[in-house]
Structures are given as C-alpha cells and as structure tokens.
Amino acid sequence: MAALRQLKGKFYGRISYFGHNGQRKEKLIPLNTRQRAKAERLIPLVEDREKLFKMGVISLDEIGVDRLPDLQPLIDDFISYLERNNRSQRTIALYVLAMNSFARFMSGRNVEHLSRQDYPAFLDFMKEIYPNPQTLNIRLRSVRAFLNWLAETERIKANPWKIRQMPVRRKRPVYFTDVEMDRILENAKTNPELYARIIVHSRTGLRLREFENSYLKNGFIRTFNPCKQGIERDIPVDRETAILYSWLKDNGQYIPGTISKLFLDLLRALKLNKTPSGENRHFHTLRHTFAVRTYFLTRDIYRVKTLLGHSSVKTTEIYANFDLSLLERDFRAPETVTEPPSVTVEPEPLAIPETVLESITEGIYANA
Numbered sequence: 019m020a021a022l023r024q025l026k027g028k029f030y031g032r033i034s035y036f037g038h039n040g041q042r043k044e045k046l047i048p049l050n051t052r053q054r055a056k057a058e059r060l061i062p063l064v065e066d067r068e069k070l071f072k073m074g075v076i077s078l079d080e081i082g083v084d085r086l087p088d089l090q091p092l093i094d095d096f097i098s099y100l101e102r103n104n105r106s107q108r109t110i111a112l113y114v115l116a117m118n119s120f121a122r123f124m125s126g127r128n129v130e131h132l133s134r135q136d137y138p139a140f141l142d143f144m145k146e147i148y149p150n151p152q153t154l155n156i157r158l159r160s161v162r163a164f165l166n167w168l169a170e171t172e173r174i175k176a177n178p179w180k181i182r183q184m185p186v187r188r189k190r191p192v193y194f195t196d197v198e199m200d201r202i203l204e205n206a207k208t209n210p211e212l213y214a215r216i217i218v219h220s221r222t223g224l225r226l227r228e229f230e231n232s233y234l235k236n237g238f239i240r241t242f243n244p245c246k247q248g249i250e251r252d253i254p255v256d257r258e259t260a261i262l263y264s265w266l267k268d269n270g271q272y273i274p275g276t277i278s279k280l281f282l283d284l285l286r287a288l289k290l291n292k293t294p295s296g297e298n299r300h301f302h303t304l305r306h307t308f309a310v311r312t313y314f315l316t317r318d319i320y321r322v323k324t325l326l327g328h329s330s331v332k333t334t335e336i337y338a339n340f341d342l343s344l345l346e347r348d349f350r351a352p353e354t355v356t357e358p359p360s361v362t363v364e365p366e367p368l369a370i371p372e373t374v375l376e377s378i379t380e381g382i383y384a385n386a
Contacts, residue, residue: 020047020064022057029057031064033081035072047081062125070131089124092173093117096164106227106274116160119147130174137179151186158183190339191306192297194220195348198290199307205288210374211270212280214262216304222253223308223326226274226301234263241327251327258370277301309337314345 020031023046030046037043049060067081096117100110123143148154162181168174194202199220206213218224222239224232232241237260238252255263266272281301285291291299305326313322323334 020061020068022054022061024054027052029054029060031061033064033068033071035078045078045081059125062127066127066131089121089129092129092168093121093164096167099167112156113160113163116157117164119144119157120161120164129168132174132178134178134180137181140179151184155183155186188336189297191310191336192293192299192303193307193310193348194290194299194303196350197348201288202284202290206284207371207374209280211266212277212284213371213374214266214270215277216281218259218263218266219301219304220307221259222255223305223312224253225305226277229266230272234260234267239263249327249329251324253325262370262374306337309334310340310345311349313337314340314342314349315351 020033023030023032025046029049029051031049032044032046034042034044047064049057049064051057051060064081067076070076071078071081097110097113100113105113123140144154144157148157158181162177162179165174165177165179165181169177203213203216206216218229219226224239224241228241232239234240234255238254240250240252242250278301282291285299293299309322309326312325313319316322319331319334319338322337323331326334328334
C-alpha cells in the first residue's frame with residue numbers, strides 16, 4: 019500500500035513493487051502539493067492506481083494523480099440531470115448531501131473500480147455519519163440512484179452495490195381531525211387562495227408539487243408526479259372542489275415554498291403545528307388526512323392506494339394502522355362521499371365562504 023513521504027517540502031506517495039528480475043523496487047509518485055491534509059486525501063488515489071498496476075491493467079507511468087478521474091464532474095452531471103427532470107430544490111439539496119458523503123468516502127478513488135467488497139466499509143462509514151436510520155436510508159437511496167444513473171449512462175459498467183434500506187420503526191402518519199380542519203378553514207377565509215388550496219389538497223390527497231402537473235377533466239383531477247415514476251392517476255372531485263381547483267389554476271400564485279410557509283404560519287397561530295405528542299404537522303399532513311379519512315370511510319386500502327398513486331399497497335398499509343374507534347372520534351360521517359359531479363341531478367348550493375366566493379367571481383370575470 020502507498021505510504022506518504024515528504025521531500026524538500028513536497029509530498030509524494032511511495033509505492034513498492036517487484037521488478038522483472040524479482041527485486042523489490044520503490045517509486046515516488048508526486049502528489050503536487052506542499053499541504054499535508056491535501057496529500058493525505060490523495061494517497062487513496064495512488065493506492066487505487068497501485069492496485070491496477072499490480073493487476074497489469076495500467077503501466078507504472080500511469081499511476082500519477084494528475085491522470086486519475088475526478089468524481090466531482092460526475093456528481094455535477096447527475097445534479098444537472100435531476101434539475102432537468104424537475105426535481106425540487108429541496109430534493110436536490112438532499113441528493114447533494116448524500117453525494118458529499120459519498121465523495122468523502124471515496125476520497126478521490128476511482129468510482130469505476132468499486133466492488134462488492136467495498137460496500138460494508140461504506141455502510142459503516144455512513145452509519146457513523148448518520149446514526150438516525152431514517153436519515154441514513156434517505157442518503158443510501160440517493161447514492162443508489164447515483165450509481166444506477168452512472169450505469170444507465172454507461173459511465174460505469176454496472177452498479178456494484180446492492181444497497182438495501184436499514185430497518186426502521188414505521189411511525190403512524192399524522193393527520194388533522196375534522197374539528198381541527200374546521201378551525202383551519204375558518205381562519206383561512208381571509209386568504210381565499212390559501213383556503214382554496216387547503217380544500218383542494220385535503221379532498222384529493224394531491225402532493226403540493228403535483229398540482230402543477232394536473233388538470234381537470236369530466237369530474238376527475240388527473241395528475242402525475244415526475245419524481246414518483248410518473249404514473250398518471252385520476253382523483254374524483256365534487257363540484258365545489260372542481261370550482262376551487264379551476265380558479266386556482268387560472269388565478270393562483272403557484273409558489274410551493276410560499277404556500278407551505280403560509281399554511282405553517284396558520285397552523286402555528288392556531289397551535290396546530292404539532293400533535294399533543296410533539297410530532298410536526300405541515301402542508302403534506304393534508305395528504306395524510308385525506309388518506310386516513312378515505313380509508314376510514316371506505317375500509318378499502320386498495321382504493322386509497324390508487325387515489326394516492328402508490329406503486330405498492332405495502333406503502334399504503336400504514337394508513338390503516340389505526341384503531342377504528344379512534345377514527346370514529348376524529349372523523350364524522352360526511353353527508354356525501356367524494357364522487358364525480360353528477361350531470362343529471364341539480365347541484366346543491368355551494369358551501370364556499372362569501373369572501374372566497376367573491377374572489378372567485380372576480381377572477382372568473384377578469385378572465386372572461
């Protein structure tokens with residue numbers, strides 16, 4: 019294995035090998051730095067090339083660190099790929115964290131020469147950085163996606179690692195009770211757009227970022243999530259929800275970060291941003307509320323799976339992990355279950371608050 023050597027203020031990697039005559043020889047590989055910290059980071063590069071030389075893959079002259087491939091351009095290309103595929107800035111930020119950890123583990127080594135034998139060391143390295151198994155799993159998924167992308171784009175021959183998720187205790191999802199939803203909607207009336215978004219997302223289970231890739235047709239909202247396999251799904255909506263959805267499409271200011279903050283500010287003002295046990299609640303909790311409530315009303319986990327767009331019912335089963343007596347306390351039976359708007363029955367008067375209805379009416383006339 020290469021050793022660090024300093025001569026006249028410059029650092030070198032010293033390797034040893036046997037010549038053609040069987041004699042032991044040494045060679046100093048210039049690391050082109052006077053900084054010990056940088057030299058220590060470069061030594062693994064030399065070791066990686068030393069292995070290839072002793073395997074007969076490269077010549078002795080090809081061990082120089084200036085010839086070693088750089089991992090960072092590959093990471094940069096991968097991040098650009100995520101951006102082109104409309105991944106959110108938050109999601110990309112999570113990928114960057116994982117890539118930084120992966121780069122630290124690699125210490126400049128050639129990703130092309132990773133093997134199955136390297137994975138246990140990598141996993142131990144990640145566990146030390148991320149003791150929380152949920153955070154660890156997020157980072158592992160990101161690294162797996164990166165290696166798969168490298169293989170798919172033929173930057174490496176194949177993904178050498180079978181990265182599996184660490185076992186974690188699955189927490190039950192957090193939701194809003196009907197009484198809490200009443201309070202939220204009552205206090206959201208002064209902001210018609212926020213009110214409309216709360217109604218739409220709590221009645222459809224749409225993720226906030228799915229709204230952009232959705233449209234209304236024949237009483238259904240059709241949407242797909244490009245980050246979740248891009249599978250289309252249809253969600254039936256009632257007349258009131260359809261009107262609010264259409265108004266938001268035509269007049270709403272779709273800025274996900276701002277919407278999330280406005281909703282969280284409202285929850286904090288009502289002291290509903292945390293459950294009694296201290297768990298956080300936010301805009302995505304509207305999706306959980308839709309899922310739990312739909313299961314309570316239908317007792318059909320496969321219907322919930324379809325409406326949420328899950329690829330596996332195993333993902334959906336967590337919404338059925340509640341005592342029914344608890345759900346009976348938290349949710350009241352609705353007058354009507356969400357179905358496509360009827361075209362033959364005279365619709366009931368809208369239950370939209372006057373302040374919201376006025377804004378909607380103004381928006382309709384403005385776009386007429």
